[in-house]
Amino acid sequence: MSSKSSLISLRGLSRDFDGLRALGGIDLDVDRGETFGLIGPNGAGKTTLIRILTGLISPTKGEMLVEGKKLDPRHRAYRRRIGLVPQETALYGRLTAGENLVLLARLHGLDRGKAAFRAKELLAWAGLEEHADREARYLSRGMQQRLSLAMGMVHDPEIVFLDEPTSGLDPEARSRVWDLVEKLSGEGKTVFLATHNLEEADRLCDRLAILFRGEIREQGTPEQIKNLLGRDRLELGLAEGALGDLSEICGRLGLSWRKEGRIFVITGPDLPGKLPSLVSRLTGSLYHLHYREVTLEDAFLRFMKELEN
């Protein structure tokens, strides 16, 4: 993907902290309107990259292009186009939900009336109308996170940076935040999502990049990543004495097998297509069968293991 068609492009971006490399030679393109996911383990450099992209810190090396033009992310015009939802719940606990939104709207230049209107709009958007007058510290963690998301939207930014928005949330709260992110995507916003929740990345992102120890190791759609890094597998429980049959049929079908405890794990190309032949041959000695489709998490974990090895 060329930088000309991308909304944001990073070229050779690096950042050092006290001589230690946090990010090294990042090349990345984010297209307009897409939800781009940055996945990686803790300490991979995800937050550092978001802080550079939002102009909160400067890179040690490299450049950032917006719509093909080199740009300092501290530039006021660029900042007007971006919204940030930081990793920690960023709000004033002793202000009400409504006051938090009005404050940010006012700081973004809206007059009193417009700020109040925008706050009301966003409270409805985040499903918090009933909690408008409650001090933010008394809201549940999930509500606080939705409020935080709404606060990032207060000036209707074109690009939204979300730094682990569901970290520490229960499944229900997480799902409601995901709904909001999908809403953003539906509104045509470009979303840059840093997460280590792979279910979240799989569900929300159009494209992904895997960041490991400050470097981008893989990029692509979730499917591409899954195909690249993982395979479906068949888990079989077999009676004693069937090992010969298993070995023979796997050899014939071009599949490989290995034993994990008492279970035999079969992998190989076109596993679903070869499944009937395999099962019919082993019917007499088969007492357990489980077909597992590969998830992004499987792929990621496997990839991490490979990288660490």
Place this chain on the structure above:
Amino acid sequence: MRGWRTLLAKDWKLIRRNRLLLSVLIVYPFLIMGVIGAAFQESGRPVPVGLVNLDDPGREGVLCVVLDSPDAGRTEGEVRRRAYGYGECTSEEQALADLEAGKFNLVIAREDGRVGGRRLYGALMDSESLQSLVMELEDSATEARFYTSFREAADSLAGMEGGVLLALPHRLHPSLGESLWVGGESYDALRLIREFSGDVVDLEIFPGLEEARGTLREGRVDAVVVLPPGFVHRLKTLEKVAEVNVILDQSNLVKAEFAETGIRGFFSRVTEEVVEEKMRAVVAGLYVLVSGGDFFGTPIIGLERIREDLADLYVALSDRPELGIKVQEGIDLADMVIEDIEKAADYLRGTALPVDLRISSVAGRPLAAKDAVVPALIVLSMLWTGVLCGAVLMVLEEEEGMRARLRLTPAGPLAMVTAKLILASGVVILQSLVMLLLAVAVFRTFASGLWISLLIIAVSSLSFIGIGQMLAAFARQVAGAVIMSVLVTFPLIFLTGAIFPLTQMPAFMRGIARASPPTYALDALSGVMLRGEGLAGVFWEIMVLLGFGATLLFAGSLLSGRKSQ
């Protein structure tokens, strides 16, 4: 009780690994001990004292004597009787000009109820008559004050019932520049003070009272001692106590207390030495009366010898009992006189000291402890609130996680810092204003220059908030900012001089105190509220505080910006 050892080890490990906690609990007390120890290591240093010696016969200019005299009404008649030149003066300026031109050698001013104002007249008389008149008037007065400025003397006369002002060329005042013998050496006033004040005070000589007062206001000396004309004469004759005027900077009670103690100490030594010397001479003279010898230059036969002669005579007159009785009366008288002389010698050793210190304030009025404490309280509360407000308000965003979010708004970091500065200044100024008004209106403390005080409070608050903002750059949570503020505020309070006088600290500690904004704030506020300084008098302090404020706020913003990188 199971597991207490493990928990103990855990707590110790946690303290060791938490640098802030480690500093507060363990390192800080040593630091404070070090600071206080350093401040006290040279305690007992000589107190810097200014000296104006009016007992110097070589002084030029006019000497003014303000007398509180019950005989003030008769002064004019006495002057007319002795003068060969006499005339009314229309103004103080003219009187002074006539005095300097030699038309008169004495100018007298007196509040006169009959004419409803001040009578001012001059006289010309021979030096002897002039000196004897001045001496008589001073002796009959209940109080005598000496000035080198006619204006100042005239001001002090205002509203003084029975007060009279005499202005004369300094050299014409009687009994100037006399010397006395102590330990076989001759001392004039200056040498006497220098000799006996050596390790107690550090003397700086000033030609006039105005310069000495100015230096006292600036804090370069802790007190001014004014030796009256005829100081040594009084010591010599012991006819009347020598009144020494001591001016203290009572706007700082600790400093004033130190200075007064030091001055009283060395005057005690002076007077003890002088009195002892004189007593030794008198006692020696008395013993010569008894035993015979050189009685102040005259060889005499002692009473003991006379008694022995009388005893011989009594024996020789044994056959003339009527004469023997008369001789026996002479012998008894001699015994009685010898005994009385010995008692008198013992009595003289306990004679009262001949110097009286009259303590006054540089503010021109005595200050009570409650007056003097107000500026210190205001500065200390400003320091506390300013540093705390500056630090806590800056860290608040950090703790709420809002810092990054606010930085992305068009408002920007400058607006953020400015808003916090205005709020913190408002809190500090309002708090100080309430304290000031309470002190003046409710507790009736003395305070002048309220508007300039407010200006100083406003300017000082910038520095204090700046310190807080600098500290905020090293804290990420409000609790941390509070602890750091306490750690920094405490030594700064100590360095203001409100608790321990700066002049008693070693040079390097004074240097540190001079690099600390609260020192200037206290100096300026005390100057305006208690010493009656105007804007010009505290202009330097205000400029320094502004400089500190700008530098600290800039450094705070810089550090804060670096932290976010």
